[in-house]
Amino acid sequence: MQALLFLVDTVIGFFCTLFLLRFMMQAMRVSFAGQIGSFVVALTNWAVKPLRRIIPGIGGFDWASLLAALALQLLLAIFLVAISGRDPGSDGGALALMALWFALRSLLRLAVYIMIGTLILQAVLSWINPYSPFAAPAHQLTRPLLDPIRRIVPLISGIDLSPLVAILLLQVVLRVL
Numbered sequence: 312m313q314a315l316l317f318l319v320d321t322v323i324g325f326f327c328t329l330f331l332l333r334f335m336m337q338a339m340r341v342s343f344a345g346q347i348g349s350f351v352v353a354l355t356n357w358a359v360k361p362l363r364r365i366i367p368g369i370g371g372f373d374w375a376s377l378l379a380a381l382a383l384q385l386l387l388a389i390f391l392v393a394i395s396g397r398d399p400g401s402d403g404g405a406l407a408l409m410a411l412w413f414a415l416r417s418l419l420r421l422a423v424y425i426m427i428g429t430l431i432l433q434a435v436l437s438w439i440n441p442y443s444p445f446a447a448p449a450h451q452l453t454r455p456l457l458d459p460i461r462r463i464v465p466l467i468s469g470i471d472l473s474p475l476v477a478i479l480l481l482q483v484v485l486r487v488l
Contacts, residue, residue, distance in 0.1 A: 312394065323387045324421075329355050330380035331422055337373040341451040346444050355379070380421075384414035420488050423481050429453050430474045430481075453477070 362375035
């Protein structure tokens with residue numbers, strides 16, 4: 312049973328990450344023309360394209376991608392309840408609210424982890440290969456988070472500490488979630 316749980320959690324986590332990354336890339340106007348964008352679009356179109364017929368992009372956001380990620384997290388929550396052996400008929404409303412809370416919390420935590428990973432990737436690429444095909448999307452994805460911090464935290468001897476401050480703040484957010 313543990314192997315099945317691990318497999319289901321891994322597959323759902325992978326696709327939720329892709330759906331959230333697609334939502335975040337579109338929201339922050341990251342180009343989908345590069346390798347990362349093409350990869351994300353190729354692996355998420357199966358769910359996003361049909362959902363877009365029902366859920367339009369409103370306000371410049373790709374709500375279909377976000378809904379796909381939420382639906383997968385809800386499926387994971389339902390799966391976890393099903394294998395736990397609890398009787399869903401005893402208090403279905405409470406279980407449904409618990410599943411929704413689990414899904415929303417998981418999506419928020421995953422979005423924070425995506426940002427932390429992107430910040431680390433951006434920092435490493437700035438030292439090793441600033442002209443990597445991954446550098447521009449990472450910069451575009453983290454810029455809305457880093458720009459306000461850069462206004463407060465100045466460069467120290469030419470070193471930008473804003474990614475470190477952002478990671479620390481995101482860690483605080485993870486502790487609250």
